[in-house]
Amino acid sequence: MTARILLTEPQGSPRQTLEQYRARGGYAALERARSEIEPSALIDLVEAAGLRGRGGAAFPTARKWRLAAAASADQKFVVANGGEHEPGSEKDKFLVANYPHAVLEGILLCGHATGASKGYLYLIEDMAPQIEAAEAALAELRDAGLLIFDIEIHRAPTTYVAGEETAAIDSIEGGPGKPKEKPPYPGESGVHGKPTTVNNVESLAHVPFIVREGADAYRAIGTAESPGTMLFTLGRAAKNPGVYELPFGTTYRELIEGCGGGTASGRAIRAVLPALSCGFLAAEHLDVPIAHETLRPLGSSPGCGGVSWIEEGDDVLARLSEIAQFFMDEQCGQCPPCRMETNQLVHVLKGVQAAKGPGYREQITKITDFARGKGRCSLIEMAAASIVSALDVFADDFAAAAGGA
Ligand SMILES: Cc1cc2nc3c(=O)[nH]c(=O)nc-3n(C[C@H](O)[C@H](O)[C@H](O)COP(=O)(O)O)c2cc1C
Numbered sequence: 503m504t505a506r507i508l509l510t511e512p513q514g515s516p517r518q519t520l521e522q523y524r525a526r527g528g529y530a531a532l533e534r535a536r537s538e539i540e541p542s543a544l545i546d547l548v549e550a551a552g553l554r555g556r557g558g559a560a561f562p563t564a565r566k567w568r569l570a571a572a573a574s575a576d577q578k579f580v581v582a583n584g585g586e587h588e589p590g591s592e593k594d595k596f597l598v599a600n601y602p603h604a605v606l607e608g609i610l611l612c613g614h615a616t617g618a619s620k621g622y623l624y625l626i627e628d629m630a631p632q633i634e635a636a637e638a639a640l641a642e643l644r645d646a647g648l649l650i651f652d653i654e655i656h657r658a659p660t661t662y663v664a665g666e667e668t669a670a671i672d673s674i675e676g677g678p679g680k681p682k683e684k685p686p687y688p689g690e691s692g693v694h695g696k697p698t699t700v701n702n703v704e705s706l707a708h709v710p711f712i713v714r715e716g717a718d719a720y721r722a723i724g725t726a727e728s729p730g731t732m733l734f735t736l737g738r739a740a741k742n743p744g745v746y747e748l749p750f751g752t753t754y755r756e757l758i759e760g761c762g763g764g765t766a767s768g769r770a771i772r773a774v775l776p777a778l779s780c781g782f783l784a785a786e787h788l789d790v791p792i793a794h795e796t797l798r799p800l801g802s803s804p805g806c807g808g809v810s811w812i813e814e815g816d817d818v819l820a821r822l823s824e825i826a827q828f829f830m831d832e833q834c835g836q837c838p839p840c841r842m843e844t845n846q847l848v849h850v851l852k853g854v855q856a857a858k859g860p861g862y863r864e865q866i867t868k869i870t871d872f873a874r875g876k877g878r879c880s881l882i883e884m885a886a887a888s889i890v891s892a893l894d895v896f897a898d899d900f901a902a903a904a905g906g907a
């Protein structure tokens with residue numbers, strides 16, 4: 503069931519060395535691209551493979567690259583976003599700590615395609631194992647003469663919002679790491695006003711395979727609209743927590759039971775949360791193939807793959823309050839509608855928990871409808887997704903807690 507594209511077999515060393523990566527075909531894609539593939543043809547290849555971003559929003563990678571490639575500037579940048587700070591998601595930390603060369607080769611390929619002459623590996627200041635692994639991999643690359651342009655490791659502040667792409671640019675420029683107005687998009691004006699391609703580290707790590715094996719080989723894995731594999735994180739609620747690489751089209755049941763060994767408690771799952779910023783999926787959807795096109799009609803998405811769930815016997819309202827509190831604490835305060843929404847969601851959920859009676863559905867709907875699209879970044883939508891979906895998935899729990907709404 504596990505398709506190994508990015509990841510290798512378990513190995514003695516915790517970090518895949520340059521020698522180990524090269525033994526598996528590593529950097530062959532870069533060497534081929536530099537000698538035989540025009541930048542525009544490389545972007546066509548990524549487009550033909552149907553690669554979508556793995557940072558949560560699933561944006562087509564080639565479209566982003568084309569924007570930066572088309573811009574004329576004396577300098578361009580690539581930012582590999584490894585600022586993973588979403589509770590329940592560990593896959594980017596896992597990838598950078600264990601397989602840094604796949605990410606670095608992806609950065610160099612993106613630079614070739616877009617005309618960038620400098621890369622940033624964007625990590626968080628408290629990610630010691632990842633910083634160490636990336637430094638060691640960069641030193642190997644430099645010694646081997648493969649570092650075709652400089653890649654700097656950036657240590658960002660420890661906040662959730664610093665992972666947003668314009669916040670990442672702000673942090674690299676020496677700012678506090680808060681989102682900026684868009685447009686202009688980073689591809690037009692990013693780091694120091696120069697065209698900048700920001701991609702999630704996992705998105706970039708898929709590129710060497712696509713260049714080495716071809717778009718058809720990539721499309722042979724996954725589904726029609728969601729080709730390839732994705733990294734999923736299972737936390738301690740699973741019997742076997744860990745990061746698992748699976749083809750799109752796998753079901754949550756296969757992921758949780760097949761890889762994760764089921765729930766650690768042995769209790770049944772009532773609903774899955776594909777990632778903290780997504781909508782809940784009721785247990786009846788455990789056998790739906792995981793793909794953008796299958797989860798969208800259900801009001802959800804694969805997100806960044808930090809999978810959690812609600813089990814029989816869990817306090818649903820307490821869990822929702824925790825999620826709402828997280829977004830309230832992490833919003834950066836720049837946009838009044840976001841401050842209002844995240845504060846109000848916490849307040850309404852407290853009212854439900856205190857059995858304050860009916861009216862919560864209308865309140866939550868009004869707050870989230872008002873706030874939608876009014877933030878500088880999509881945290882404003884991410885904070886609403888799980889709570890709005892829970893109104894239907896957990897309608898009975900809401901009614902019982904609120905006191906018979
Ligand atoms: C509040 C917030 C936090 C985010 N955190 C991350 C993050 O930690 N890592 C990441 O890759 N993308 C994160 N994103 C998404 C980025 O803005 C951006 O879409 C992504 O890095 C683009 O890469 P991709 O197209 O390869 O997915 C975040 C977005 C928001 C709104």
Ligand code: SF4
Pocket residue numbers: 663681832833834835836837838840841876877878879880881882
């Ligand atoms: S939407 Fe929220 S998190 Fe995003 S910039 Fe505005 S206040 Fe900050």
